[in-house]
Structures are given as structure tokens and as C-alpha cells.
Amino acid sequence: MLDLDDELMECYQKGDEGAFTLLVRRHQQPLINFIARFINDRDTAEDLAQETFIRIFKAAHRYKPGRAHFKTWMYHIAKNLCKNEIRNRERRDKYKVDNVVDSGSDGNNQTEKIDLIANAPANSGFQPEVELERKELRNAIQKSIAELPEQYRLPLVLRDLQGLSYDEISEVLELRSGTTKSRINRARLMLKDKLKPFI
């Protein structure tokens, strides 16, 4: 039996263009969140999420509903785009002579990006002190995630922020199940240590 994503892909393959829009609506938010947490940059996250959907759109006719999982396919494409982006940034930073001056003078970009994520609406009524503490914690979490090595950050984000199963994560990352589990455990242990001042 096909899941909803596969049904929508099938409809789209048969010419129903609205089915693709529905797929995008279903997955846009989780995808943007995954990319934003992984590369720690909200603006670029939206562009990369769009690029992911464009690639899916272009390859849609080759997709075989029932054989693959749409969600893992989508995250697989996004993961590769993110890795390229990170590689490009590293290359750019390496040759950027005034890198240090920039980050110091331009309002501290890194903090600004983290703040965007931390500024998401809170659940309860507004209490300045509680809100400040919560914001600090969110900033610390986001910063700690961003500092994790990529091989640990990826499975952690997919598991704890995107809620994928271990099997799905293994499929996205093309890892054996045991490796996925041990990396997620290692990532959580690292985060626990990084968040020690806050917890």
C-alpha cells in the first residue's frame, strides 16, 4: 500500500500538477528546519530547500512509488546540497582575507542567524526573565548543534529535530544501522557536555 507521499507523486506523474504543490506544502517546513539546523543559516536554508524541491521536480518522472521512500529521498538530496554549501563556504572562508574584520564589524553575523532561530514564538505568556533564559538556552542549543562535527550533527538533527526513525536516517545517510545508532548516541553525549552550564 502506498503512503500519502507516494500517492501524491503518482498523481503528479499522471499529470496532476496540484499534487506536487501539496507535496511541497507537506514537507516545506520540516525540510527548511532540517537545513537551517544543519547549516545554521535560515536564509540559505530556504534557498536550499527550494533547490531540493526543484531537483525532486526534475527527477519526478524517474521516481518509483512504493520502492523508495519520498521522505528519505528528499532528505538525501537536501543533505548533499547542504554538504556542498558547507564545502563552498569553507573554501570561500579560506580565501577571504578580511574574514575576521567582517565578522567583528558587521553586527556579528553568526549571532544574528542564531537569534533568528531563537526568536521563534514562545508558548506561554510573556515574562521577560523567563523569556531571556529560554532564549539563551535556545541560542546555546543551536550553537552547540552547529559546533558538532558534521558526521554527528546530521544524524542528530534528523533524529531529535526531524523525528526520523533510525532506519530512515540510515537510508538518508547510507549508513549501517549500528553506525547510525552509535553516532546519534555520541552526538547526544557531546551536546550534554556542551550544555552543561545551562542544564
Next chain:
Amino acid sequence: MNCLQAEEYFSAHFEDALDYETLQRLGEHLTACETCQQEYARFQESVKVVQQLPQIEPSPYFMPTLLQRIAEEQRGISGVKGISTADWRQLLDVFRRPIWAFSGILALILAVTGTYLSQDGFLFDRDSRSAAVTSEPEQIRVVTPPVEIRRTVGNGSQFRPGGVLSTPARPLQQHYVLKQVSYANASTGGGL
């Protein structure tokens, strides 16, 4: 089981995924080792706070920009990238800075006022606008009139009834320019 081995099972324990035997061995270690007890409590807490991070909402530009890009793909336009979400955000961010926001508003006010005044006849009345047109002959002057027109205009008799050529003694080229302007005026009046 030692402390390092116990740590390896933290995630599985947190997710209730341990088999009975391992669960018992871990339980024994946690009961006996205060450090691991505390570490496991902090482990649980940190996983929970990470899982509770709020979701980021897609920006309002996300869907329209994506649909535009897909439409471009469908039309077979490759390599042409529309204005990205980041571009829009960057553009709007410029106006978050007070000086730019102020300049933007000022420019807008000036543009609106200028348009209003010029349309309502505050800056130019109809006659002076016509004068403004006749006073800039540079663009038309480059056109050389055909020989027969030069000849007819040259004696000053043909265009005098229009009232434009009041001084036939002016140079030929100047007469030709004025003739063009008189036709232009006639057409805006609905005559030609």
C-alpha cells in the same frame, strides 16, 4: 559494566530500546555509580530540550518563489535564477536600518509630490510645456530635410499660415525643426 560502557547505552535506554539483560546490567551500574546517575539525568534533560526547540516557519516568499522557479523550469529556462528568498530578505533588511528607511520614505514622498504637482499644472502649465518642447530641438536637428522641403521652406511661403514660421529669414535647418514641432502640436490637439 564500566562507566564508558554504560554511556554507550544511554540513547537506547532513553528510547526504551534495551533488551532485558542489558537493561538489568545498566540498571545495576546506575544504582552503584552516582556519576553515571547524574550524567544520565543530564543526558535525558539535554535530549529533551533539543527535541523541544521551536520550529522555524517558512517565509511568505518561499512558496511563490518556488512556484516561479518551477514554472521557469517547465518553460525550459535553464540557468535563469529568479529572485531568491535570501535576495528578498536582504533587500528588505536594508530598510531596517534607520538611515535607509528614512531615505526610502523621503524619496517616495518626493516622487509622489513631484508627480502630483507636475500633473496638476503647478510646475508647468500647458503653454509652458509646449515651450519646453519647442525649446529642445537637439534631437530633431540631426535630421536633414529632403531637398524639395528645404526648397519650399526656404522661401518661407509654405508654412506661414500655421503661424509657426514668423521669420522667414531664419536659417533653413531651424525652419525645418519648427515645422516638425508644429506638426507635433497639431497631433496632440487631435487635429492630424
